[in-house]
Amino acid sequence: MSYLVWLIPIALLMGITALLAFLWSLRRGQYEDLDGAAERILLDAEDDRPLRERHEG
Template structure:
């Protein structure tokens, strides 16, 4: 029972820290462009390559 005196505040502190990190990431714009990275892998960069000599 005495371990709960230590573990409950520790769990609340860790939860508050995780919530704070999540709210910080929302405010800093981490979730603004969710489709950008997914679509970037599908784009071809062939137009930037030099022509092949035959």
């Protein structure tokens, strides 16, 4: 039973830490563009260059 005295606070601390990490990432905009990375793989390599380089070369 004495192990619960240690495990419950550790579990609560881990849960609070995970919640804070999630809220931090939410505020930093990590979940704004969920489809962008999935669609970016379908683009050609030439389309990834800035417009200035496309017109020069």
